[in-house]
Amino acid sequence: MQPTRIEKNVADVCRAVLDGDTEELLIVGPSPTVIDGLVAVLSEPESASTVRLLATESVLKETVSGFTDASTVADLVADEVLSLRTSAERLGGPLLLTDERVVSLVVTDERTAGLATEDAEFVGAARNEYANRWTDAEPFTLRTPPLSRVRETLETEFGAELAADFEAMRVALAESAGDLDVVDVSLLAAARNEALLYDISTWGENVGVASRATFSRKKTRLEEAGLVETEKVPIDVGRPRLRLLLGDERLREADASEMVRVAAELLAVEA
Incomplete structure (x- = not known):
């Protein structure tokens, strides 16, 4: 040099x-x-x-x-x-x-x-x-999991399509000034692929993204704002589980890379 x-x-x-x-x-x-x-x-x-x-x-x-x-x-x-x-x-x-x-x-x-x-x-x-x-x-201790682990476990647990949707939203999130975080985009990716709340929140807790309680709280916020909906899914034993669905037509029509912007706009209207 x-x-x-x-x-x-x-x-x-x-x-x-x-x-x-x-x-x-x-x-x-x-x-x-x-x-x-x-x-x-x-x-x-x-x-x-x-x-x-x-x-x-x-x-x-x-x-x-x-x-x-x-x-x-x-x-x-x-x-x-x-x-x-x-x-x-x-x-x-x-x-x-x-x-x-x-x-x-x-x-x-x-x-x-x-x-x-x-x-x-x-x-x-x-x-x-x-x-x-x-x-x-x-x-200095980091509390955030490695990105490679997040990507790998998402694809293993939920498949390539949900993992790709999450990745597109994560990239958009890094460039967004909206009131969203990684738990929100995890839930939106799950809703886009009609995954169960129990499954995505359990994954998030196990990999170190956030606790199941945080996922539940964030789901309630998105649901009250009309961004996601849920439907009950019966299981053999215990209470029915909730399937996540996109609740707003603008989100259903948006590409995964556009969903963060659309979701941030919808939340800003509700605020």
């Missing part, structure tokens, strides 16, 4: 650092924007590096506040590509540290610069300093 490298975005600078001869990168004091760029690079199929990331708890919580971001990070953690720790101390940065260089990131609205030094004495001192901080820091 050149001593100073100016790129279009954070991801390009991170890629340039990771494309070097380093196998492990230590990142200290990143902002959510820096973490987003890093995650984008680590998610690329050709990425072979591992990263230790030390940040404040507030930054990590902001980064994983949305389901897609959190579940993508969870995949990297599960694959042992990314490790997360939090520090209560004030952190300088953002800094990217390899065995041979220290890179300071300067991020603007239009460009990102990586200002690097390869002075061996300085790099060694910086590595020791922040390696010690890493050792003293607390692990």
